[in-house]
Amino acid sequence: xxxxxxxxxxxxxxxxxxxxxxxxxxxxxxxxxxxxxxxxxxxxxxxxxxxxxxxxxxxxxxxxxxxxxxxxxxxxxxxxxxxxxxxxxxxxxxxxxxxxxxxxxxxxxxxxxxxxxxxxxxxxxxxxxxxxxxxxxxxxxxxxxxxxxxxxxxxxxxxxxxxxxxxxxxxxxxxxxxxxxxxxxxxxxxxxxxxxxxxxxxxxxxxxxxxxxxxxxxxxxxxxxxxxxxxxxxxxxxxxxxxxxxxxxxxxxxxxxxxxxxxxxxxxxxxxxxxxxxxxxxxxxxxxxxxxxxxxxxxxxxxxxxxxxxxxxxxxxxxxxxxxxxxxxxxxxxxxxxxxxxxxxxxxxxxxxxxxxxxxxxxxxxxxxxxxxxxxxxxxxxxxxxxxxxxxxxxxxxxxxxxxxxxxxxxxxxxxxxxxxxxxxxxxxxxxxxxxxxxxxxxxxxxxxxxxxxxxxxxxxxxxxxxxxxxxxxxxxxxx
Ligand code: HEM
Numbered sequence: 001x002x003x004x005x006x007x008x009x010x011x012x013x014x015x016x017x018x019x020x021x022x023x024x025x026x027x028x029x030x031x032x033x034x035x036x037x038x039x040x041x042x043x044x045x046x047x048x049x050x051x052x053x054x055x056x057x058x059x060x061x062x063x064x065x066x067x068x069x070x071x072x073x074x075x076x077x078x079x080x081x082x083x084x085x086x087x088x089x090x091x092x093x094x095x096x097x098x099x100x101x102x103x104x105x106x107x108x109x110x111x112x113x114x115x116x117x118x119x120x121x122x123x124x125x126x127x128x129x130x131x132x133x134x135x136x137x138x139x140x141x142x143x144x145x146x147x148x149x150x151x152x153x154x155x156x157x158x159x160x161x162x163x164x165x166x167x168x169x170x171x172x173x174x175x176x177x178x179x180x181x182x183x184x185x186x187x188x189x190x191x192x193x194x195x196x197x198x199x200x201x202x203x204x205x206x207x208x209x210x211x212x213x214x215x216x217x218x219x220x221x222x223x224x225x226x227x228x229x230x231x232x233x234x235x236x237x238x239x240x241x242x243x244x245x246x247x248x249x250x251x252x253x254x255x256x257x258x259x260x261x262x263x264x265x266x267x268x269x270x271x272x273x274x275x276x277x278x279x280x281x282x283x284x285x286x287x288x289x290x291x292x293x294x295x296x297x298x299x300x301x302x303x304x305x306x307x308x309x310x311x312x313x314x315x316x317x318x319x320x321x322x323x324x325x326x327x328x329x330x331x332x333x334x335x336x337x338x339x340x341x342x343x344x345x346x347x348x349x350x351x352x353x354x355x356x357x358x359x360x361x362x363x364x365x366x367x368x369x370x371x372x373x374x375x376x377x378x379x380x381x382x383x384x385x386x387x388x389x390x391x392x393x394x395x396x397x398x399x400x401x402x403x404x405x406x407x408x409x410x411x412x413x414x415x416x417x418x419x420x421x422x423x424x425x426x427x428x429x430x431x432x433x434x435x436x437x438x439x440x441x442x443x444x445x446x447x448x449x450x451x452x453x454x455x456x457x458x459x460x461x462x463x464x465x466x467x468x469x470x471x472x473x474x475x476x477x478x479x480x
Pocket of ligand 1: 030031032034057059060063064067116372376379383384435437458459
């Protein structure tokens with residue numbers, strides 16, 4: 001089957017391939033860390049709590065960062081079709097990213113930093129002897145470096161979008177809402193939303209990281225803990241949300257090549273993305289429903305916006321995906337199947353989040369495994385298949401893409417084991433098993449042991465999908 005070649009921007013190809021290759025390898029490595037953690041909770045592996053929390057910190061920040069890099073690969077690649085991006089910024093982002101990773105890993109595995117990826121104030125500075133302040137500084141400085149790189153990436157995207165469309169308003173499609181003409185492509189609308197929200201989120205993240213770095217060495221300059229938590233969660237929640245909003249561009253751009261039906265932009269699509277642009281910035285308080293000192297209006301906002309935030313874009317993307325597949329004579333291959341799977345995972349993963357965003361439920365469920373259940377469903381079956389679909393598409397572009405027995409077996413193994421794995425988190429949450437506990441009670445062990453089996457299925461199938469796709473990517477470019 002031939003795949004649209006016009007959707008490839010040659011100048012972006014080198015850097016995009018490097019992003020894609022790094023994303024594939026790191027996703028796999030972080031999955032292994034996850035498997036080790038789950039096996040430790042099931043007492044299959046004799047790993048102590050210090051190492052467990054180091055792995056948990058590395059897995060959390062590693063997965064969030066690599067989902068960001070993988071999503072950036074998708075966004076950069078397709079944005080380059082419509083606007084003039086300067087490749088040097090993508091390389092600069094990568095250089096900051098890699099430098100940041102060295103600091104983060106040094107802080108964790110050499111310095112012993114293990115305060116979780118959320119680095120909640122004042123924990124990094126209060127390790128009770130578990131790590132020194134230089135380790136905490138290395139971790140937070142590393143996250144700051146990754147953020148600086150990403151900021152450059154989004155500032156370049158913003159410049160290129162404004163140069164081509166004149167303003168963010170036009171790129172968001174607001175002119176089209178008024179006059180019904182010149183709708184921007186779906187990629188431009190999604191890319192503009194992510195650019196706006198992530199520039200804001202990263203700047204806020206940088207503010208709190210710098211404040212915490214100062215506090216680390218000058219403890220007299222203290223921070224209001226509730227303010228710190230708000231800033232950290234705004235930054236972290238928007239950033240992780242935006243990974244899927246970047247990666248979904250793969251669905252908008254690649255799937256039409258399989259169905260023969262272009263991804264047309266309607267006014268509802270423009271409304272949905274504009275609404276998401278505002279709501280995604282205001283939804284994070286659903287992580288703070290147990291913070292009694294938080295103003296009540298923020299709790300109320302957190303609950304209401306949890307219900308509405310992701311629904312418009314998700315509902316439209318889901319129905320449009322189904323509509324484009326229906327009677328389209330789509331020729332399935334691994335790429336198409338992964339992309340369609342990702343829409344299922346994204347949709348299914350939102351349901352436990354909305355349940356947890358309800359205040360009465362949250363008071364019981366929030367510190368249980370229910371929460372990792374929600375975001376593993378959403379990210380492992382939503383964001384990751386989008387990125388893997390993109391990597392696979394990059395590797396097979398220009399070629400007839402078959403759907404052989406191995407592809408089908410790996411796809412189903414991945415889909416079923418990832419779903420079962422996430423379900424085990426949800427069932428564990430329903431049984432009130434707390435999250436982030438290295439050592440589990442004897443009656444909880446079977447949950448972790450069964451989950452480890454499913455996790456092994458995820459790691460194995462993902463490894464085969466990624467290794468085969470990377471084999472295609474590292475071959476010399478076959479672009480016409
Ligand atoms: C084979 C796949 C995976 C396995 C086995 C796995 C395993 C785990 C485990 C055991 C935890 C700790 C749960 C707890 O006790 O609270 C965890 C947390 C987490 N995982 Fe995964 N995971 C996988 C994939 C992913 C993916 C694809 C992402 C994101 C793209 C992700 C992001 C996270 C994050 C952000 C945390 C929270 C860490 C924290 O609480 O600080 N994981 N994972």
